[in-house]
Amino acid sequence: MSTVVAGVLLGIGLLTAFSGAVGVLRMPDTQLRIQASSKTVTLGVLPTLLAVVVATGVDSVYASRALIVALLVLVLNPLAAHALARVCARRD
Numbered sequence: 001m002s003t004v005v006a007g008v009l010l011g012i013g014l015l016t017a018f019s020g021a022v023g024v025l026r027m028p029d030t031q032l033r034i035q036a037s038s039k040t041v042t043l044g045v046l047p048t049l050l051a052v053v054v055a056t057g058v059d060s061v062y063a064s065r066a067l068i069v070a071l072l073v074l075v076l077n078p079l080a081a082h083a084l085a086r087v088c089a090r091r092d
Contacts, residue, residue: 002054009051017044030088038081045073 020040027033052066 002057006051006055009047009054013044013046013048013051016040016047020044031085034081034084034088038077041077042073046070049073 017040020036020043023036023040024033027036049066049070053063056062
């Protein structure tokens with residue numbers, strides 16, 4: 001059962017990452033590309049990390065590391081995207 005849930009989460013992460021990559025290629029403006037890539041990273045990585053937690057079990061070393069990385073991605077990715085957008089806005 002946990003293998004199926006992990007596979008579904010991994011598939012969701014893969015599809016989100018792929019759609020975000022297409023969005024980055026199709027967006028005309030730099031700020032729109034930043035927005036598409038930041039959403040892709042957040043929404044693509046989190047299901048993948050949750051798949052690791054589900055597949056290895058909550059009490060494993062990999063699960064704790066995956067949860068720490070997920071927390072860091074949730075906090076640092078919007079900050080990095082905001083900083084990039086501010087630099088792009090100042091250059092234009």
